[in-house]
Amino acid sequence: MDKIHEIEASQLRTxxxxxxxxxxxxxxxxxxxxxxxxIRLFRGVxxxxxxxxxxxATFTVRKISGGVGVERxxxxxxxxxxxxxxxxxxxxxxxxxxxxxxxxxxxxxxKERR
Amino acid sequence: MKGLIGKKLGMTHxxxxxxxxxxxxxxxxxxxxxxxxxxxxxKNYTKLLLGFQKAKYPYHWxxxxxxxxxxxxxxxxxxxxxxxxxKAGLYPHSVMLEFRVDSKDxxxxxxxxxVEDIFKEGLKVDVRxxxxxxGFSGVIKRHNFHGGKKSHGSMFHRAPGSIGxxxxxxxxxxxxxLPGQYGNKNITIQNLEVVKIIPEKNLLLVxxxxxxxxxxxxxxxxxxxxxxxxxxx
Numbered sequence: 001m002d003k004i005h006e007i008e009a010s011q012l013r014t015x016x017x018x019x020x021x022x023x024x025x026x027x028x029x030x031x032x033x034x035x036x037x038x039i040r041l042f043r044g045v046x047x048x049x050x051x052x053x054x055x056x057a058t059f060t061v062r063k064i065s066g067g068v069g070v071e072r073x074x075x076x077x078x079x080x081x082x083x084x085x086x087x088x089x090x091x092x093x094x095x096x097x098x099x100x101x102x103x104x105x106x107x108x109x110x111k112e113r114r
Numbered sequence: 115m116k117g118l119i120g121k122k123l124g125m126t127h128x129x130x131x132x133x134x135x136x137x138x139x140x141x142x143x144x145x146x147x148x149x150x151x152x153x154x155x156x157k158n159y160t161k162l163l164l165g166f167q168k169a170k171y172p173y174h175w176x177x178x179x180x181x182x183x184x185x186x187x188x189x190x191x192x193x194x195x196x197x198x199x200x201k202a203g204l205y206p207h208s209v210m211l212e213f214r215v216d217s218k219d220x221x222x223x224x225x226x227x228x229v230e231d232i233f234k235e236g237l238k239v240d241v242r243x244x245x246x247x248x249g250f251s252g253v254i255k256r257h258n259f260h261g262g263k264k265s266h267g268s269m270f271h272r273a274p275g276s277i278g279x280x281x282x283x284x285x286x287x288x289x290x291x292l293p294g295q296y297g298n299k300n301i302t303i304q305n306l307e308v309v310k311i312i313p314e315k316n317l318l319l320v321x322x323x324x325x326x327x328x329x330x331x332x333x334x335x336x337x338x339x340x341x342x343x344x345x346x347x
Contacts, residue, residue: 003315004126004140011129032132056127080134 008055013077019059021046021097022090022110027061027074028082039082042072045110048096051076062100064108069101089113117213117335118143118232119166120318122243124328128309128319136321138309141241143318143334145228149202149210151221162215164227165199165207166331172196172206211333230313237308238339243332245325247298257291301325305337 019025026043044063051057057076062069074081090110100108120143128138149163170190191199191206199206202223215221233239253259253274262270274293278286303324310319324332 002123003142003317004124006315007128007140007312007317007319008126055129075129075135078129078134079131 022092024088026085122330138319139324141318148225151218162213166209169206169208238337242302243326245297248296251296256296
């Protein structure tokens with residue numbers, strides 16, 4: 001293993017749960033405001049996972065906030081993420097469910113996986 | 115300015131608690147050996163010579179003497195270059211660079227300088243290295259000209275276009291952007307932040323990009339922007 005891979009491997013997080021595309025997750029993020037650290041919640045559907053198993057891996061969470069779709073990309077291994085909770089497992093056939101972007105209401109519903 | 119010689123290993127990213135994801139360049143800096151440190155009377159500065167990366171043993175050396183040494187791959191130095199090292203009583207190193215320092219008291223010939231001796235996390239450094247060579251390039255690559263349309267009857271594609279006026283002034287203004295050699299030139303990037311030091315592997319993680327390909331030799335030193343002040347402030 002070369003030295004750059006060693007640096008990346010040392011930063012991998014193992015404390016976060018496994019989840020897949022289509023799952024509904026609650027991501028808690030640490031935000032620094034002055035001297036205080038706040039924790040913010042971002043709850044939504046995982047619509048994409050990128051970057052494989054490396055330390056550059058990211059995932060995109062989409063939620064509907066006030067009738068407007070909001071997407072946020074999180075680096076999976078970043079210390080900014082304080083916790084991830086999987087609320088629902090979804091059954092999807094694509095690895096990137098970008099088709100949700102054009103849908104609202106019942107059409108945007110994902111079947112639950114058991 | 116104190117500094118070290120190193121080798122660019124490539125880029126990656128580093129996660130920090132406060133700043134999140136930081137793009138970093140990994141530099142294998144040191145260990146460097148002090149070849150000499152003396153005051154240049156005529157130029158009025160103190161010159162520190164550092165050696166980096168052991169060279170292959172010289173031809174005229176006694177092989178038996180070297181058996182204790184680990185075999186070194188790579189280039190050999192010539193006799194005059196080897197002489198500098200044998201005078202100082204050191205093993206020949208393939209790279210030798212000069213640094214300007216404030217006083218010669220701190221450095222003794224034969225001292226080995228490591229990353230943790232020179233740098234601290236959060237400090238600002240200047241990095242000097244040779245940029246990637248692009249050969250003889252046109253103005254679009256070299257000077258970021260826009261160029262013309264590719265089609266729709268356009269007959270102007272990647273040419274530099276007009277390079278000046280007519281009879282007055284009757285010459286091309288000096289420094290006018292034109293095609294020519296691009297890259298393969300020493301470039302200094304100032305004021306880069308040291309994100310992390312890994313002493314056991316001699317690694318230095320610097321925020322941002324550094325000129326040159328992977329494996330390029332780099333000269334890392336205290337930034338000139340903070341001369342005379344405690345750096346990092």
